[in-house]
Amino acid sequence: MTRASPGVALAATLAIQAFVALVASAPAVLATEVAQAFAIAPKWIGVFIGLTYAGGMFSSLAGGGFVARFGAIRVSQAAVAIAIAGAVLMAFTPASAVGLLAVAAVVIGTGYGPITPASSHVLIRTTPPAKLALTFSIKQTGVPAGAALAGAMLPALSLGIGWRATFVALAAAGVAVIAAAQPIRAALDADLDRDRRLTPAGVFAPLSLVRRSRELSELVLIGFCYAATQVCVMSFIVVYLTDALGWSLVAAGFALTVTTLGGVAGRIVWGWVADRLVPPRRVIAMLGLVAFGCSVAMAFVGAAWPAWVVLTLAAVYGASAIGWNGVQLAEIARHAPRGAAGAVTGASGFITFSGVVAGPPIFAALAAATGSYRAGFVAFGVLSGAVGAMLLFRGTRGRPVG
Numbered sequence: 001m002t003r004a005s006p007g008v009a010l011a012a013t014l015a016i017q018a019f020v021a022l023v024a025s026a027p028a029v030l031a032t033e034v035a036q037a038f039a040i041a042p043k044w045i046g047v048f049i050g051l052t053y054a055g056g057m058f059s060s061l062a063g064g065g066f067v068a069r070f071g072a073i074r075v076s077q078a079a080v081a082i083a084i085a086g087a088v089l090m091a092f093t094p095a096s097a098v099g100l101l102a103v104a105a106v107v108i109g110t111g112y113g114p115i116t117p118a119s120s121h122v123l124i125r126t127t128p129p130a131k132l133a134l135t136f137s138i139k140q141t142g143v144p145a146g147a148a149l150a151g152a153m154l155p156a157l158s159l160g161i162g163w164r165a166t167f168v169a170l171a172a173a174g175v176a177v178i179a180a181a182q183p184i185r186a187a188l189d190a191d192l193d194r195d196r197r198l199t200p201a202g203v204f205a206p207l208s209l210v211r212r213s214r215e216l217s218e219l220v221l222i223g224f225c226y227a228a229t230q231v232c233v234m235s236f237i238v239v240y241l242t243d244a245l246g247w248s249l250v251a252a253g254f255a256l257t258v259t260t261l262g263g264v265a266g267r268i269v270w271g272w273v274a275d276r277l278v279p280p281r282r283v284i285a286m287l288g289l290v291a292f293g294c295s296v297a298m299a300f301v302g303a304a305w306p307a308w309v310v311l312t313l314a315a316v317y318g319a320s321a322i323g324w325n326g327v328q329l330a331e332i333a334r335h336a337p338r339g340a341a342g343a344v345t346g347a348s349g350f351i352t353f354s355g356v357v358a359g360p361p362i363f364a365a366l367a368a369a370t371g372s373y374r375a376g377f378v379a380f381g382v383l384s385g386a387v388g389a390m391l392l393f394r395g396t397r398g399r400p401v402g
Contacts, residue, residue, distance in 0.1 A: 005126070005187075006126045006127055006128070006135070008184055008187070008188070009122045009123060009126040009127075009188060010123065010126075010127075010135060010138060010139060012073065012122075012181055012184055012188065013076075013115075013118075013119035013122055013123060013139050013142075014138065014139050014141070014142045015142070015177065015180070015181075016076045016079075016080060016115060016119070016142070016177060016181065017115055017116075017119060017139060017140070017142025017143060017146070018142035018143075018145045018146040018149070019080060019083070019146065019173065019174060019177045020079065020080065020083050020111055020112045020115050020146070021112075021142055021143045021144075021145070021146025021147055021150075022146035022147070022149050022150050022170065022173075023083045023084075023086065023087050023108055023111070023112075023146075023170055023174070024052055024083075024108055024109070024112050024146070025146060025147040025150035025151075025234065026087070026090075026150050026154055026166070026167065026170060027045060027048055027049070027052075027090065027105070027108075028045055028048075028049060028150075028234065028235040028236075028238065028239075029150045029151055029154045029155060029238060029253060029256065030154055030155070030158055030163045030166065031045040031048075031238065031239055032238075032239065032242060032249060033158055033163045033249075034090075034101075034163060037095055037163070038095055038098050038101065039095075040098065042239050042243065044364060045235060045236075045239065045360070045364075047360070047361055047364060048101060048102075048105045048360075049105075049231060049235045049356070049360040050356075050357045050358070050359075050360045050361045051102050051105035051106050051109065051357075052105040052106070052108050052109035052112070053109050053112075053231070053353045053354075053356035053357045054106060054109060054353075054357045055105070055106035055107065055108065055109025055110040055111075055112070055113065056109040056110065056112045056113035056349070056353045056356070057109075057113065057349075057350050057353040057354055057357060058110075058113065058350070059079070059109070059110045059111075059112075059113030059114050060113035060114060060116060060117060060346050060349030060350050060352075060353055061113075061204070061206070061207070061346050061347060061349070061350035062113075062114070062346070063075065063113060063114035063116075063117035063118060063342070063346040063349070064117045064121075064206055064342040064343030064344075064345075064346035064347070065343070066114065067114070067117055067118050067121045067342045067346075068121075068192075068342065068343075069192065070189075070192065071185065071188070071189025071191075071192050072118040072119065072121045072122045072188060072189060072342070073118070073122075073181055073184065073185040073188045073189050074185060074189055075114050075118045076114070076115060076118045076119070076181065077178045077181055077182070077185070078114075079110075079111045079112070079113070079114045079115055079118070080111065080174050080177050080178050080181075081111070081174070081178060082107060082108075082110050082111030083107075083108055083111030083112065083174060084111075084170075084171045084174040084175065085107055085111075086104050086105070086106075086107035086108030086109075086110075086111060087104075087108070087167045087168075087170045087171045087174070088167070088168070088171050089103065089104040089107060090104045090108075090164075090167045091164045091165070091167035091168045091171070092164070109353075113349060113353065114346075116329070116345055116346070116349050117342040117343070117345045117346035117349060118342065119139055120136075120329065120332075120333050120341050120342055120345040121341060121342030121345075122188055123135055123136060123139060123333070124333045124336075124341040124342075125191070129334075130275065131275060132275070132330045132333070132334060133270075133271045133272075133274040133275045133280055133326065133327050133330040133331075134268070134271035134272050134274075134275050134326075135271070135330075136271065136326045136327070136329045136330035136333065137267040137268055137270060137271025137272075137274075137325075137326025137327060137330070138267070138268055138271065138326070139326065140267050140325045140326035140329060141263075141264040141267045141268060141326070143263075143322070143325065144234075144259075144260035144261070144262075144263030144264045144267070144318065144322050145260070145264050147234050147256065147260040147263075148256070148257045148260035148261050148264065150256070151238070151253040151254065151255075151256030151257035151259075151260065152253065152254070152257045154166055154253070155249050155250050155253040156250060156253075157169065159249075159250075205343075206343040206344055206346055206347035207347045207350070209336070209337065209343070209344055209347065210344065210347050210348065210351070213335060215331075215335045216332060216335055216336070216344065216348070218391060218394070219284075219328055219331055219332050219335070219348070220332070220347075220348045220351045220352065221351075221387065222284060222288070222324075222328060222387055222388075222391060223325075223328055223348055223351060223352035223355065224351050224352055224354060224355035225288075225355060225383050225384060225386075225387040226287075226288060226291070226321070226324050226325075226328075226355075226384055226387070227325075227352045227353070227355040227356045227359070228355040228356060228358060228359030228362075228380060228383065229291055229295070229321050229359070229380040229381065229383060229384045230321050230322050230324075230325075230356075231355075231356045231359050231360060232359045232360060232363045232376060232377075232380050233259065233295075233317060233318070233321050233322070234256065234259070234260065234322070235360050235363075236360075236363060236367075236373060236376065236377075237252070237255060237256055237259060237298075237314070238252040238253060238255070238256050239252075239373070240373040240377075241255055241310075243373070244303075244372070244373055244374075245301065245302075245303045246303060251307070254311075255310065255311060255314050258311045258314045258315050258318070259314040259315065259317055259318035259322070260318055260322065261315070261318065262314065262315035262316060262317065262318025262319040262322070262323070263318040263319060263321075263322025263323050264318075265319060265323075266287075266318065266319030266320065266322060266323025266324075267322070267323045267325065267326045267327075269319075269323070270283050270287065270323050270324070270326070270327050271326050271327055271330070274327045274330070280327050280330065280331050281331065281391060282392065283327050284324055284327055284328055284331070284388075284391060285388045285389070285391040285392035286388065286392065287320045287321075287323060287324045287388065288320075288324070288384040288385055288386075288387055288388020288389070288391070289384075289385050289388045289389065289392075290316070290319075290320035291317070291320040291321040291381060291384040291385070291388070292381045292382060292384050292385025292388070293381075293385075294313060294316055294317035294320055294321065294381070295317070295321070295377045295378060295380060295381020295382075295384070296377070296378055296381050297313055297317075298313060298314075298317060298377050299374040299375075299377040299378045299381070300374070301313070321384065329345060329348075332344060332345055332348050333345060359380065362376075362379075363376035363379075363380065364376075366379060
């Protein structure tokens with residue numbers, strides 16, 4: 001088998017990750033306009049996001065088997081096509097059919113889910129071990145980078161052509177992503193297992209690998225809690241700043257961009273730190289404690305605060321609450337049995353996405369019950385701080401299995 005270039009593998013997986021994150025972030029960024037068109041409260045974007053990641057849960061879990069059978073890049077292309085279908089459904093759902101928005105959410109999530117197991121399968125084969133955390137972290141910058149693009153581009157684009165046409169434009173961009181991946185598919189999909197059987201039992205088998213390993217179990221618990229905090233930050237900061245503090249949609253979108261760019265920088269920096277300076281688990285633990293402090297600070301932001309102070313807080317918030325994922329995924333891949341990185345990260349994604357599914361609806365319910373978004377920020381900050389402290393005090397050393 002010809003060894004694929006690490007640079008090509010990283011570039012391809014990063015671009016695909018960024019696109020699906022862009023599509024998944026679009027409804028949250030455009031929540032005010034979409035909610036107005038369907039006569040619903042913007043805060044219920046949390047339910048939409050929860051449904052999106054419910055679709056992602058199961059497609060992530062099944063992703064490992066499909067990757068082994070059909071190839072990581074082919075599965076990624078299919079996932080992009082599914083995300084495109086969700087964007088098109090968003091664009092053409094009539095105002096009288098609110099229920100179809102739920103279907104669109106699940107479809108988009110189904111496209112989002114397989115991307116991480118597919119990319120992990122590629123990167124664990126092509127990346128030198130000494131650069132594993134940094135490489136996975138760079139690839140995972142596709143998530144906040146896609147959200148940053150959404151915050152920077154979509155509000156202005158929506159004001160110019162309308163939110164429905166904006167979703168059509170996203171679908172067209174997805175077709176270009178699929179086409180761009182085709183020339184490198186053969187090199188990166190050279191390890192197909194054409195005899196792999198896809199069965200219901202096989203779909204759930206990777207969960208048992210996670211359950212039998214203390215290291216993997218701790219990492220996926222962290223992923224569950226941190227992911228819930230991350231998605232709430234990315235999903236609610238625009239609505240929070242516009243509804244509670246009176247910021248314009250464009251200004252709030254810029255704040256989301258700053259938050260996610262903080263996440264991009266954080267993922268790269270923490271990946272480098274985890275490879276060279278500090279044990280990866282200690283890095284992961286400390287980021288939960290920083291996210292706790294930022295969550296509480298964000299909850300007490302006032303309308304009179306200078307914009308630069310809020311944006312600085314948003315950047316640090318992003319670097320912690322979003323910056324953890326690459327180091328965590330690299331640790332999961334490192335501890336996975338040989339040849340099972342895709343399947344194990346798919347199982348991890350199933351549990352991580354369940355945190356994402358639970359987080360936004362709980363945040364929305366807290367907002368509805370208290371009449372304020374502040375309670376949600378505090379609650380999820382406490383959650384991140386608690387599990388970060390648990391990991392820090394339980395110890396940071398783990399031994400790979402398999």
